[in-house]
Amino acid sequence: MTFLAPPGYQPIYNPSIPYVGPITGGLRAGMSVYIQGKIHHHINRFNVNLQCGEFDGCDIAFHLNPRFDLWDKVIFNTFQNGSWEGEEKVKHMPFHKGEHFELIIVVNTEGYQVTVNGKDFYLFQHRMPLERVCALEIGGDVSIDTINIIGGMQGGMGGMGGGYPGGMGGGMGVSAQTIYHASGGYPGGMGGGMGGMYPGSGIGGGYPGAGMGGMGGGFPGPGMGGGEMGYPGGNLPVMGLQPIFNPGIPYSDMIPGGMTFQRTIIIRGMVPYGADRFCINFVAGGSRDIAFHLNPRIREGIVIRNSLIGGCWGDEERDIDFNPFLEGQFFEISIRCGQDKFKVFANGQHLFTFYHRLEFAQISMLEVEGDVQISYIHY
Incomplete structure (x- = not known):
């Protein structure tokens, strides 16, 4: 996929x-x-x-x-x-x-x-x-x-x-x-504290698989319907806002307009050397429940998904198609909201699916914290 x-x-x-x-x-x-x-x-x-x-x-x-x-x-x-x-x-x-x-x-x-x-x-x-x-x-x-x-x-x-x-x-x-965002900045002597941000060797060769080619003839324009010109996702909402570049970590902010059907949120970042873990949370408004908790644990080599509802963690999910969250590696994670699940892609490749445990319309806030450097967040 x-x-x-x-x-x-x-x-x-x-x-x-x-x-x-x-x-x-x-x-x-x-x-x-x-x-x-x-x-x-x-x-x-x-x-x-x-x-x-x-x-x-x-x-x-x-x-x-x-x-x-x-x-x-x-x-x-x-x-x-x-x-x-x-x-x-x-x-x-x-x-x-x-x-x-x-x-x-x-x-x-x-x-x-x-x-x-x-x-x-x-x-x-x-x-x-x-x-x-x-x-x-x-x-x-x-x-x-x-x-x-x-x-x-x-x-x-x-x-x-x-x-x-x-x-x-x-x-x-x-x-x-x-x-x-003026706060935070790049770790490793540039405003953060992780050390060794842009190492010279051992970073590896970018993103696995091109994943984006061969889609056919471009994106249909507004009002043209979905996919007629060769783009199957032509009816998706437009990425209309400019990205938030280099936000400070921990990051916490409202999702403009809240979570909606077929919305995609793009998070591009890098795992610093020496990182242990970080998390991305989709938080419900007044309750502070975490509808979707994404928790890469770098030292363990696993990617945990869960929810925190009414003060209780649910069942962990761990199966992934591959692990993009490695020390010294850049990643791009794309989280798309469907009617019954989130589809999550990394570097253009399908990573996992997480079925909703709360109504997605309750989600109003995005949080990112832990051992990670974020290049941009794009709503």
Whole structure:
């Protein structure tokens, strides 16, 4: 069983490099580009471009180019009418050889806000109109586990010559200011306390299985019904809100609009080295009952599911198709609410099913606590 991403959330897993792909519907303020990957040990340089086309020599509105030489630095620039313009140079290197990284490019009205591993790095002010940007390019000495362009509009035809590889098409969402939580931050010397956050070796190669390819011709547009264009989940609710990036742990907040049928909640994070356990709780409003308790226990190698109703824990469930919660590993967990059960996917693959023990409409709050670093939560 493969995860069917709701409109507005179309990750690309393990693309080959160099990668060139469209930003379906174009770029607008309020959108975010999320890239998670690993720097090669023998790196010279790599680049991330937001481009005005998908061909060699097209204009480039935003060029990010980390260079590893005698004086490590990150170059920002634009390329227009066949020539490079004035460089903006940052003589500080937030990327490290042989290590994983998370790069988030938040598009706002002023420019491109670049965040690396949870810390604001640079604001590159717009030199070209945003509406010209229609493609993403990544090249150089880097491997990429995940690309996700969040908050994109969709016209219903992505994947028919447009859209993402594997026929995933464009997404649908709203332009909203990205939410940052100032508290917490990244453990390991960056505001937390777990230590050893972005280790150099032994992290492993990203996400098991692509899991997302071959879906056919994109996402149907609003009012077109479900699945006619090749996307079986076309009638799913849209991922309309911008993610909450880098929330502090413990995290506790209301679920906007509460839990509803077919709602999907995406949690992307990483298990730090030395972690013991963490939990994700779906909490019912006034009673404080836990309708669904997800509890990866890293040292034991198990993933417990349970409920806490009327002060009493129910029967534990332990069977899983695989275990994505390993020390030093990134994970993406997708929790979809059905009429009688939650379907839970990790890294695009089915993980387990948990049948409701409380009415899902009573669920109003999400909690995350324990030994985990969260990159973003997307409602």
